[in-house]
Amino acid sequence: xxxxxxxxxxxxxxxxxxxKEEAEAFWDAxxxxxxxxxxxxxxxxxxxxxxxxxxxxxxxxxWTENGFYLEQDVPVARHPxxxxxxxxxxxxxxxxxxxxxxxxxxDRVLDLCAAPGGKATELAxxxxxxxxxxxxxxxxxxxxxxLKNLTLWGAPNICITVETPQRLxxxxxxxxxxxxxxxxxxxxxxxRKDGSLISAWKKRDRPATLRxxxxxxxxxxxx
Numbered sequence: 001x002x003x004x005x006x007x008x009x010x011x012x013x014x015x016x017x018x019x020k021e022e023a024e025a026f027w028d029a030x031x032x033x034x035x036x037x038x039x040x041x042x043x044x045x046x047x048x049x050x051x052x053x054x055x056x057x058x059x060x061x062x063w064t065e066n067g068f069y070l071e072q073d074v075p076v077a078r079h080p081x082x083x084x085x086x087x088x089x090x091x092x093x094x095x096x097x098x099x100x101x102x103x104x105x106x107d108r109v110l111d112l113c114a115a116p117g118g119k120a121t122e123l124a125x126x127x128x129x130x131x132x133x134x135x136x137x138x139x140x141x142x143x144x145x146x147l148k149n150l151t152l153w154g155a156p157n158i159c160i161t162v163e164t165p166q167r168l169x170x171x172x173x174x175x176x177x178x179x180x181x182x183x184x185x186x187x188x189x190x191x192r193k194d195g196s197l198i199s200a201w202k203k204r205d206r207p208a209t210l211r212x213x214x215x216x217x218x219x220x221x222x223x
Contacts, residue, residue, distance in 0.1 A: 011188065036071070039090050040066040044154065047066040050068070097180060099122070108175060109123050109176060112168075117148075132158075135160050138162065138164055
């Protein structure tokens with residue numbers, strides 16, 4: 001069965017319409033094996049030290065100095081080093097937003113859609129104990145995972161909030177030097193990893209991207 005036969009028809013039609021001549025390359029990507037990775041906590045372990053200390057075969061990720069590719073069957077989530085906060089399990093592509101934000105040690109940074117903590121842990125490391133990181137998520141349930149991961153990471157100067165962008169704007173105004181908005185996605189990129197997500201997508205009244213738009217509308221006027 002081809003990838004387009006396995007996926008929802010509405011999704012296939014929408015992507016073909018949006019991508020046009022690039023659609024074929026998009027569907028080819030669905031046939032490729034997914035990538036797995038970890039990002040080293042540079043507050044506890046340098047990327048150079050990781051190669052000799054972590055008992056996993058590591059291959060550097062080119063767009064971030066402390067990220068490494070892993071094989072799928074490596075049990076990184078069960079190792080004591082994970083629970084010691086030496087690394088964060090994260091897809092290589094998901095490491096890109098925090099890697100691109102030009103954070104300086106004294107910056108005041110807002111991660112607006114922070115849960116479960118992949119971006120926030122990296123931003124905290126790059127602050128190197130200075131400045132302030134406000135890690136926010138509009139969902140209280142997701143904020144629990146955010147708190148857990150930031151606690152394991154062990155970085156100081158962090159404030160976790162559960163607020164809408166509008167409420168944060170009322171309280172903070174133009175306080176922040178940097179704001180990262182990696183808005184929640186539809187989950188469609190996970191279709192090749194988890195077939196149950198295809199069934200969940202079919203049951204939705206409308207794509208999740210439409211429901212999430214209002215969560216990323218932080219627009220401080222006059223800043």
